[in-house]
Each structure stands twice: as C-alpha cells, then as structure tokens.
Amino acid sequence: xxxIHKLFFRSFLLVFLLTVFTITFVVYFWAKSLYLKEIKINLxxxxxxxLVLFDKNSMSDAKNTINNLGEKLNLRVSLIDENGYLIADSxxxxxxxxxxxxxxxxxxKNGSFSSYLRFSKSLKKEQLYVAKMFKLEDKSxxxxxxxxxxxxxxxxxxxxxxxxLYILLFLSI
Numbered sequence: 001x002x003x004i005h006k007l008f009f010r011s012f013l014l015v016f017l018l019t020v021f022t023i024t025f026v027v028y029f030w031a032k033s034l035y036l037k038e039i040k041i042n043l044x045x046x047x048x049x050x051l052v053l054f055d056k057n058s059m060s061d062a063k064n065t066i067n068n069l070g071e072k073l074n075l076r077v078s079l080i081d082e083n084g085y086l087i088a089d090s091x092x093x094x095x096x097x098x099x100x101x102x103x104x105x106x107x108x109k110n111g112s113f114s115s116y117l118r119f120s121k122s123l124k125k126e127q128l129y130v131a132k133m134f135k136l137e138d139k140s141x142x143x144x145x146x147x148x149x150x151x152x153x154x155x156x157x158x159x160x161x162x163x164x165l166y167i168l169l170f171l172s173i
Contacts, residue, residue, distance in 0.1 A: 013171070024163070028156055031152065031156065032149075035151075035152050036128055036152075039147050039149075040115050040128065040130055042147075043115075043128070043130035043145045043147060044130055046073060046075070046145055047130065047132050047143050050143060051134055054136075059136065063087075063088040065088070066078070066088035066089060066090050067088070069090065070090020070091075073145075075090070075146065076089070076090055076091055076123070076127065076145065076146045077089070077090045077145050078099070078143070078144040078146075079144075080142040080143075081140075081141055081142075082140040082141065082142075083100065084098040084102075087141070091122070091123065099142075104129040104130065104131040104144060105131055105142055105144070107131075108133045108142055108144075109133055111132075111133055113130055114130070115128060115130045116129050117129075117149065120146075125148050125149075126150065128147055129144055129145075129146040130144070130146070131143065131144040
C-alpha cells in the first residue's frame with residue numbers, strides 16, 4: 001500500500017507533466033502561427049521588391065534572374081506564365097507539372113497576394129508559398145516565392161530538449 005507522500009508525489013508528477021506537455025503543445029502552435037505570419041510578410045515584401053526591379057528586359061534572362069534571386073534570398077522562387085507553365089524556377093524546374101491548379105496560383109488570379117502551406121512533392125518538405133499575379137506587355141505572369149517551415153520544428157526540438165533537461169534536474173533535486 002502506498003504511503004501518503006508517495007501518492008502525493010505521483011499525483012503531483014502526473015499533474016506537472018500534463019501541464020508541461022499541454023503548455024508545450026500550445027506554445028508550439030502559437031509560435032508556428034507567428035512564424036508563418038512573419039514568413040508571409042517577408043515573402044510578400046520580397047515579391048514586391050522583385051516586381052519593382054523586374055521588367056520586359058529581364059524576361060529574356062528570367063532563368064538567371066530567378067536563380068540569382070533564389071540563391072541570394074535562400075528561397076524558392078518561381079516565375080509562372082498565365083497557362084501555369086514554369087518559365088523559370090530557382091530549383092531544377094524541368095521535372096514539374098502545370099501549376100495552374102495550385103491553390104496559391106488560383107487565389108493569386110485576383111491580383112492580390114495569396115499564400116498556401118503545403119507539402120512540396122518535388123522538394124519533399126513542407127513549404128509556405130506566397131504568389132502574386134502581375135502583367136507585363138499585356139501578358140499575365142505569376143511570381144511565387146516559398147520558404148521551408150522545418151526551421152520551426154528544429155528550433156522547437158532544441159527548446160523542448162532544454163526544458164526536459166531542466167525538468168529532470170528539478171525532479172532529481
């Protein structure tokens with residue numbers, strides 16, 4: 001039969017661990033939401049800056065422009081024509097299918113920014129995509145930029161390990 005202090009300790013430990021895991025779960029999704037909001041803002045600003053500098057002369061050298069931009073910003077950058085075909089992509093774009101039915105492209109047709117979080121089949125990682133339609137010489141194009149979201153989970157894993165270490169240290173004392 002358990003003594004009262006052992007029963008109290010087990011109850012305390014159970015409540016403590018449940019509280020820690022609940023708080024951890026809530027903080028993770030809260031931090032992820034904030035991080036995704038910041039990525040959207042940054043990608044939107046990058047697209048606006050790109051559109052200011054991009055003109056009809058750049059269209060002939062779109063592949064190099066997109067590759068350089070993707071490399072400098074450490075983002076995936078895509079230039080898509082009005083039919084959904086990739087003109088240029090900072091990744092190896094010969095492997096990709098038509099993009100017209102992608103959610104971010106569908107929503108960008110109204111001329112404003114659209115964003116969509118999904119798993120990239122080609123890169124095999126979750127990415128946040130932000131796209132915007134623009135016109136150049138009476139033709140419509142889409143510029144799309146995306147960033148990986150795996151940084152959120154990697155940083156959070158480090159934080160969880162530190163917290164668990166402190167909890168174990170506290171419990172051992």
